[in-house]
Amino acid sequence: MSLRSSHQFSTSPTLKPGLADPIFDAQSVFRAALSANAYPGRRVSIDRALDAPQPLATSTAMLCLSLMDLETPVWLDRQTAAGDVPQWLRFHCGAPLVERAVGARFAIITDTGALPHLNEFYAGEIQYPDRSATLIVQVPSLTEGPTSVWTGPGIRDSASVRISGLPSWFWSDWDVNADHYPLGIDVFFTSGNALVGLPRTIKVEA
Amino acid sequence: MSTNSNNEQSGHNEGYNFAYLDEQTKRMIRRSLLKALSIPGYQVPFGSREMPLPYGWGTGGIQVTASVIGPKDRLKVIDQGADDTTNAVSIRRFFQMVADVATTEKVLEASIIQTRHRIPETPLNEGQIIVYQVPTPDPLSKIDPRESETRKMHAYAEYGVMQLTLYEDIARFGHIAKTYDYPVLVNGRHLMSPSPIPKFDNPKMQDNPAIQLYGAGREKRIYAIPPYTTVKSLDFDDHPFSMQSWSGCCSLCGSTTSYLDEVITDDSGGRIFVCSDTDYCNDRQAQLLCDEHSEVQT
Amino acid sequence: MSYVAVKGGERAILNSQKLVAENRRGNPKVSELSLDQISEQFGLAVDRVMVEGSIYDRLLGALALKQAQGDALEAIFLLRAFRTTLPRFGVSAPIDTGAMRVRRRISATFKDIPGGQVLGPTYDYVHRLLDFSLAAEVSVGSAEANAAEEALDPTMPRVIDILGQEGLIEEEREGGGEVFDLTREPMTFPAGRDQRLQNLARADEGFLLGLAYSTTRGYGGAHPFVGEIRLGEVLVEIEPEELGFPIAIAEITVTECQTINQFRGSAEKPPQFTRGYGLTFGHCERKAISMALIDRALRAPELGEDVRHPAQNEQFVLPHTDNVEANGLISHFKLPHYVDFQAELQLLRRLREEHEAAKDAGATQ
Structure with a gap:
């Protein structure tokens, strides 16, 4: 790594701000993410405000600002990459943007219609399954989609979850992801100011 | 006094970031924690930092707590089950100093419990976080100290050697002679050290509603058990896992179900047993007093 | 009660x-x-x-x-x-010890070398007699050394580089790529050279000294030659992206040691000398030599040598060099362990009872 200065990015007048309180906002958002990942399928709200750049929802943008930095290569889908988000991410997080999905630690998807197949993302190494990608998939709704039934660690008995906007093949791809355990990607679904965690351990009946 | 939100002896130290760690370090640890929850029982390597307390004294747990804690939290710190052991006091003072955080001795009032060697007797609730201090995260390291080898065993779930080690005990003693840091299989896949808790506490990890996080600072590993997760203590069909039990009860509160410490009371070897969990014991003593009191009144 | x-x-x-x-x-x-x-x-x-x-x-x-x-x-x-609380701004350019302002520089392999042998400040030839004049707390006479008649050469080629011209010693390869940072990432095995050298530079001096000693007493490696030890000041430079050229940010004192070791060759490589490398802040020769010896010992797998001794085993050496880690765990045994001790006490009583019972059963049979 070489000395990095934020001055090299010209701050356009339209560049949206980062976290209002970088320490406590990030802590609060992380706790929401921790809860979402610990109790998969539950909708967890973030009670912090942010003026997010288009097309990011508040929760998507908050997750980016709280978890990404110069150590996490990020992949953006075409819709996300088209606007101010790349510049915003580089400026506030210093995160390197990568062209190929397989090189990313985080992937941000706002256009679920164009979601790449899950096996295009990095699933980790058999000796280091923690190195896999985390997908942040922004969806229209976390409560009004078709019902799916989730089971696995973090869920007592089962959870009924209604994520909307996912491509038809999503859950069969997810089965394949689960088959490779402990390898596998992990997902956060985001919408508005809320998120739902879907770690690789979860089995889903759609 | 069991709770206080501000310690006049310490006070927030302005020279350091909130909770000591810088934000970049917290992000790195937070990412590791999320991955740890996604792969229950798998040890995630992380860039552990030097802390102002020595390695081996809880630096892993401290780094995890420091990355998780916020102004709304209430922290409980125990060592050997007790809130007032010196290392617990020392760690609690550290967080009062660097995070100005509210503390408590009550399990049910705490949002975060950092512990060394025990799980509280009082069952935990959903949303609570328990952070274990871990000296030796890999149960296989006693069998093969080479990380390159144990990493392969974890990768392919080749845990026969661990099973064999336990079986050697059975062959020699007729039962498994492991009393603490008793290995568990998490979510049916990863072999995990529960940290040096007595095996008495092992069943509490299974299907616990709380979030269980483990930090090993010196060995630079973080791992986790999500709520409602299968945690099975290794055993054999003909030699099922069994816990410690005592013939007597706690000399202070009379509990017959808690983990007891032996206290030597005189030079001639006289001894009594008392609860190792001080909060649990104090609660029961208060309850007993209360009951006696109400009996007198009626 | x-x-x-x-x-x-x-x-x-x-x-x-x-x-x-x-x-x-x-x-x-x-x-x-x-x-x-x-x-x-x-x-x-x-x-x-x-x-x-x-x-x-x-x-x-x-x-x-x-x-x-x-x-x-x-x-x-x-x-x-x-x-650990300090932010990391970047990575400096590699320091150039060839451009060192040398205060001490010796070679054990050649009698004379370009630039000369420069003894400089060293205890090597001081008789270790307690100097009671120091106890008086008053300086006796001037402690100033005599200036040399000629100034030292401003640049002194490193002795090992001279051997390199003849191809007798292995070439130093540029590592390239991003440098591992031991203070931010956990070690992984097999450890790269950057991991190894960072680890050894931070290692406990006493531990390295003992390990290095073991390599010379049959527990690994051959007899090393100190190709060169040099002590002096070097510039630390960074190259900010927006500037595109390096700027000096500090001058630091370092001790560098390069050892030369015999290598008998393998199917692919002809016999040649190999290197061990040691570098420390300040004046720490004992540490620098020990580091170079251990660096070389740990290269055994890379050079196709058998790993037979502790000092050649990176999974033994590297995790145990750090005295902050070692001291932490060893001193933690002072912490209360009475919960676990209670568990062991109970077990021991039970095992003894069972032992007695078995003995009694044996006696009655």
């Missing part, structure tokens, strides 16, 4: 800290040490805590030593805990 559980941990800790402060100060009639005094007169102690504490700052090193009552390991720990 006479038993009352022990309480008062907090008060005990605070009082203990006061006692430490009292002991640190010692007799208040004796004048207090200043950081300058420590930095100037305990320079080698400061050098050691800087290199193992991984922070180049003489005054901080002096402060740590003062606070730790001169205990090197405690001072190193203080520096480490401080440095």
